[in-house]
Every structure is written in C-alpha cells, then in structure tokens.
Amino acid sequence: xxxxxxxxxxxxxxVLSSCKDADELQxxxxxxxxxxxPVLKMSIEEPTxxxxxxxxxxxxxxxxNVTVAVNEGLIEGYxxxxxxxxxxxxxxxxxxxxxxxxxxxxxxVSEPLQLSIKTLKGFTxxxxxxxxxxxxxxxxxxxxxxxxxxxxxxVINKTIITKAAELNGNYFKVxxxxxSLGKGDLSAxxxxxxxxxxxxxxxQTANPFISTVMGLEENFLLRIGDVTINNNQLQLAxxxxxxxSVKGLSANVWTHVAVTYDGSMxxxxxxxxxxxxxxxxxxxxxxxxxDANRKFYIGQTALYGRYLYGKISEARVxxxxxxxxxxxxxxxxxxxxxxxxxxxxxxNSAKSETELDVVPDLTGNGYHAKGIRKVSxxxxxxxP
Numbered sequence: 001x002x003x004x005x006x007x008x009x010x011x012x013x014x015v016l017s018s019c020k021d022a023d024e025l026q027x028x029x030x031x032x033x034x035x036x037x038p039v040l041k042m043s044i045e046e047p048t049x050x051x052x053x054x055x056x057x058x059x060x061x062x063x064x065n066v067t068v069a070v071n072e073g074l075i076e077g078y079x080x081x082x083x084x085x086x087x088x089x090x091x092x093x094x095x096x097x098x099x100x101x102x103x104x105x106x107x108x109v110s111e112p113l114q115l116s117i118k119t120l121k122g123f124t125x126x127x128x129x130x131x132x133x134x135x136x137x138x139x140x141x142x143x144x145x146x147x148x149x150x151x152x153x154x155v156i157n158k159t160i161i162t163k164a165a166e167l168n169g170n171y172f173k174v175x176x177x178x179x180s181l182g183k184g185d186l187s188a189x190x191x192x193x194x195x196x197x198x199x200x201x202x203x204q205t206a207n208p209f210i211s212t213v214m215g216l217e218e219n220f221l222l223r224i225g226d227v228t229i230n231n232n233q234l235q236l237a238x239x240x241x242x243x244x245s246v247k248g249l250s251a252n253v254w255t256h257v258a259v260t261y262d263g264s265m266x267x268x269x270x271x272x273x274x275x276x277x278x279x280x281x282x283x284x285x286x287x288x289x290x291d292a293n294r295k296f297y298i299g300q301t302a303l304y305g306r307y308l309y310g311k312i313s314e315a316r317v318x319x320x321x322x323x324x325x326x327x328x329x330x331x332x333x334x335x336x337x338x339x340x341x342x343x344x345x346x347x348n349s350a351k352s353e354t355e356l357d358v359v360p361d362l363t364g365n366g367y368h369a370k371g372i373r374k375v376s377x378x379x380x381x382x383x384p
Contacts, residue, residue: 038149042154042155052113060103064141066101070131086129133152157384161381167309168201173302174343176289183342194213196316200249201309203231210223214315216290222234232248233248257270265280337363350375
C-alpha cells in the first residue's frame with residue numbers, strides 16, 4: 001500500500017510540474033510569423049512596406065510594452081552558422097517606423113510597425129539582403145521573450161524579370177575540351193556542380209523517355225526520365241553511379257535543378273531541396289568529353305538526341321560541390337566572379353549581333369554556349 005501511495009504522489013507531482021512548465025511556455029512574446037522559423041523571406045519588384053508586429057502566446061491581462069531595434073551586427077554570425085551569404089540592406093534604402101510596440105491588455109498581438117523599402121536602387125540581382133530585427137525588452141505582466149524568436153531575420157531579394165531561351169528545336173554545345181580557354185585542361189575535375197533553371201513544356205513520351213538538361217552522355221549527365229523510371233524524374237546518369245530523384249518534376253512551371261559531386265557523394269537537388277544522393281567513389285569527371293560525340297551539351301546529347309522540350313533561363317557549372325545553402329541562395333543569380341564558378345550562362349541575350357546563336361559565358365573564361373541555330377527568346381520570366 002505504501003508503494004502505491006508513493007507512486008500516486010510521484011504522478012501528481014509530475015502532472016503539477018508539467019502544468020507549471022506548460023504555463024511558463026505559454027507566457028511568451030515573439031515576432032509574428034516566427035513560430036516555426038526566425039527567417040521571413042520576401043521578394044520585391046518595387047518599393048513596398050511590411051508590417052512588423054509581436055504576439056503573446058495567450059491573451060494578456062496588462063499592457064505589454066516591447067522595444068525592438070534593427071541589429072545589422074547579427075548578420076555575420078548568422079551567415080557563419082547557416083552557410084548563407086546575406087548582405088546588410090543599406091540604411092538609406094529602408095526605414096522602420098519606430099521601436100516601440102504594445103500589446104494592449106485583453107489582446108495578444110500588437111499594432112504593426114511599418115518596415116518600408118523606399119527604393120530598389122543599389123539592389124543587385126545576385127545578392128540577398130537581410131534586416132535582423134531584435135526584441136530588446138518586454139515590460140508588463142509575466143510574459144518573457146521566447147529566445148528562439150527574439151530575432152527575426154527578414155530576408156529580401158529583388159525579383160528578377162528577364163528573358164529565357166527556347167529549347168524546342170534548339171540546343172547548345174560548350175567547348176570544355178578547348179585547352180586554350182579559361183581553365184585549361186578539364187579532363188579530370190575532382191569536384192563538380194551543374195545547375196539550371198528550366199521550364200519543361202512536355203516530357204518525353206516515347207522510348208527511352210529521356211529529356212536532357214545538361215552534361216556529358218555516359219559520363220556525367222543531368223537528365224529527366226528513362227525506361228526504368230518515370231519520364232518526369234530527375235536523374236544523374238553516367239560514370240557508374242546513377243542517382244534518381246524521389247519526386248517528379250512538374251510541367252509548365254519554372255524549376256531549379258542541380259547535381260553536386262564532392263569526390264565521394266553525388267547529390268540531387270530540386271528547387272534547393274536535397275532530393276536524393278548516392279556514395280560515388282568514381283574518380284574525377286572528364287568535362288572535356290570521352291570522344292568526339294560525347295561532349296558537353298545543354299538541352300540534348302550529341303550521341304542520341306533526347307531533347308528537352310521547354311525553356312532555360314540560367315545554367316552554371318562549378319569546379320566545387322555547392323552546399324545546399326549556396327544552391328538555395330543562388331537559384332536566380334550569382335556573381336560571375338564567384339569562387340569556383342567555371343561557366344555561367346544567363347540565356348537572356350546573344351553574344352553579339354553577328355553571333356545570334358551563341359549565349360555568352362559571363363565568367364570571362366570563354367566557355368560560350370553555341371546553339372544549333374539562332375536563339376528564340378521568351379519575355380517576362382520572373383525569378384523567384
């Protein structure tokens with residue numbers, strides 16, 4: 001009987017303790033919208049405003065006065081922690097309409113302060129900007145600040161409106177075999193990333209059901225579909241270590257696809273999310289090509305065709321394995337001088353008035369993408 005009483009007392013104490021912990025967890029203040037993540041992202045095409053407010057986890061009995069402030073010094077630490085490369089938004093570009101917020105008694109959310117982006121002058125296509133706003137103090141009642149949401153990282157980038165190249169009936173070859181260009185001999189590349197932003201109009205419906213994105217047949221080829229998988233599944237083929245996405249791509253939407261090889265693992269990404277991976281101790285990749293037919297192509301393979309029916313707005317090749325954050329940060333644009341960037345094609349203009357079939361390599365390395373015919377352009381393509 002004594003043992004039963006002790007057990008009952010222990011259970012009651014545990015329940016009381018749990019209730020106390022629950023009450024304490026309920027009485028917190030945090031930025032609206034940061035319940036699941038402290039990062040709020042927005043893309044803008046013109047000057048705009050955003051309301052910044054704070055919330056209480058339950059209705060307040062007293063007025064809660066909250067002080068907030070922008071703290072640009074937090075960006076460097078956040079970048080180191082997460083692998084991002086956010087830039088501080090220049091102070092003259094934006095304003096925060098005050099520093100004091102109040103949750104009135106009987107309410108659970110404050111009236112918002114307006115964060116106004118006054119101009120897009122100075123924004124670049126390739127940079128992503130961050131405005132960290134911090135809760136400095138909260139007074140009144142028994143509410144504490146939820147530490148996980150004490151700082152809201154407002155991440156802002158400019159929406160890019162550009163052109164894209166039609167791939168229906170066109171495709172491009174890149175002379176990575178030319179040793180006189182930028183990086184010399186590319187027959188043994190130890191690390192590699194290929195990425196592209198594509199719009200598939202339709203997937204292949206006849207055997208072998210393959211749509212080529214970019215790369216080298218039987219060596220390192222990013223493609224969609226095969227006889228053994230669905231015709232909309234992304235796949236890295238060649239080199240003995242194929243890897244296929246779990247999800248299929250959708251037609252008639254813009255999608256970012258990427259593959260990385262770090263010397264031991266091949267990883268596939270769709271829209272910046274890791275899809276699948278495989279251990280691949282395959283050795284270096286021969287970007288120069290295995291023979292006269294198996295060279296680097298975008299939108300088809302010279303050996304078999306296997307065309308991509310759709311459009312392309314961005315494509316890049318790197319001599320390093322990008323991280324997930326690097327891929328996500330650069331889906332719309334990167335700096336042409338980025339470390340490890342071998343070739344970069346934006347597919348928004350021809351190289352010159354006399355070379356209307358050539359899309360220039362923006363890195364300056366000279367790896368221009370030469371189309372089989374004059375390029376046709378699609379207007380008004382937005383990213384993101």
